[in-house]
Amino acid sequence: MNKKLIGVVVVAGAAAVVYFGFFAKNKTDSDTTIYGNVDIREATLGFRTGGRVAEVKVDEGTIVKKGDILARLDTEPLNNNLQSATANVAALVARNTMMHQGFRQEDIEQAKAKVLAAEAALANAEKQLTRQAALVAEQATTQHLLDDVRSARDQASAQLKATQQQALEMQRGYRKEEIAESDALLAQARASLASAQLAVADAVLVAVSDGIVLTRAIEAGTMVQSGTVAFNLSLTKPVWVRAYVPEPQLGRYPAGTHVTLETDSRPGKPYHGTVGFVSPAAEFTPKSVETTDLRTSLVYRIRVVVEDADTQLRQGMPVTVRSAQ
Template sequence: MLAGMAYFFYAQSSKRTLPDGLIQANGRIEGDHVIVSPKIANRIADLRVREGDTVVAGQILAMLDDSQANARVKQLESAANAARAQVDAAKSAYAVLKKEVPNAIDIAGANLSRARHSAAKAQASAQQAARESERVRMLVERHFIDAQRAEQADLALTAVRSDEHSAQDAVRQADKQLADARLGWDRLQAKAAEIAALEAQLAQAQAALEEAHSVLDDLAIKAPSAGVVLTRFRDKGEVLGAGSPIFDIVDLDKLYLNVYVPETLIGKVRLNLPARLYTDTFPDTPFAATVKTISSRAEFTPKEVQTQDERTKLTYAVRLYLDKNPDHRLTPGLPADAVIRWKEGVEWTRPRW
């Protein structure tokens, strides 16, 4: 009889003992909390989720009043469009000048060259006429020819000198035309400077418009990550200050299990050891986890631990982070059992309570 009872208690004890190299523990799944707050002060126009709702990253959770922001965007869009039109008009004028100025300079240069050539010919003709007039005058004084021939030579000289003066006037006019044409380069540079100034104004207008769009985008309060809404702090119509909390979300991609390991076993637990989590919700699916945190201070075992004798022992808190949460099947609050493998090669075994 006594032997049978001893065997019974031994069998029950052995059932609860895992192979050497494995440590079992339990706790509840928790997650990293994210407090969702607005960047700017405003009034809540719409709330789209409640406590317990599952959300995905980027999902709009709430909308703040956007009437003023929309008006600001429209105003700045008009200003940016006007600035862009000024830049386009200035660039068109610059393109025209860029073609006209070289052509004008070429034409003025050709005119000046022709005028100088004509002036040179007129000057040569005037010099020839002056020599002819002097020769005729000498012949008249010696009575070789009559005085009428001298008058004719003087008239011819006067006409030729008039042509010379006209040619010189044409040179001066052509030279002024070339100088005016070359001033086109100054106008071209001035137009380029005007374009640069207008483009700077356009850049300022576009920057202001982008800022206004950013403010408008910030009025849509979005989920920073996938998770579950644990708390909704505000109601529709409330006016918020910048940074005031609206939602408390738990990130479903960063879940962990807090467990407590007895001081007799804590020396075997190291960072980055593999672990497996088991839940009643998915009894046939173990979830891979990793030891990421080991407390350096001992504490009494929490009351949630299974057996009474274990509750009186000093334990160390160990945090096991899930490697993955497929389809976000695990959520905060689920009880879970864990097996930590501290010796390589040991076959995984379910917890035995």
């Protein structure tokens, strides 16, 4: 073999190594690259109770922390309802306690004394009736007077029965049905009190999470109903990326996989994240990330939690995702 032929073979071999090495590298890079979009959750906030807006403390673009006060309602009518509910509970507690404990011993003794008095009155009425009956027989008095005395005796007898029944009821205490009704009324009053207390607490609208106020829909003095939208809040945590993995690459992105995230607005400075969810169902590539070659490809949606997100990541921003493995 002459030197010229040997040189041609060497050059061809070197070219093959370079070509296949470059192809393999590009293929590996392609196999670990997927595309998606930033997904930032939003929260719609409103008062759970209605009333007049007394104060608005934030505006669009304000950065808030979880628990920060956003707005307040006028609490005067709510406090009035609270005081009324508190007084109602106090009255029913006193009545309910009395019904459970029964009548006082003093009341029972007083009822017994009334029975004794009624018995004495009846005995006296019986004597008067006997005396008047004897006088009528001797024609020493009139039948009309006898009828009056008999009527008085009947009234004394009825009064004795009434006082005896009252004394018996006081000794037995309240009926179980009356106590159950009192318990139910007290429970209802306490529920109304809890609702009044909650309404006062709900007059202060707070941020549910760290975020940025996107829209403000109320002003001081505005009358709002329960559930009226007051603010839209863009949550700063968590920030996710929704990406789509072709089936051949699915094994490279199991849950827990560490990835890098690149955006056009920050070239050369990738974000970092972790795959937190892999959809069990395939779907067609979304139009927001599809290329001509991928329009009919089935992919699996994954969700990547961004670990070092900042304010440069905006809703819907396209992202290139690469596996760090």
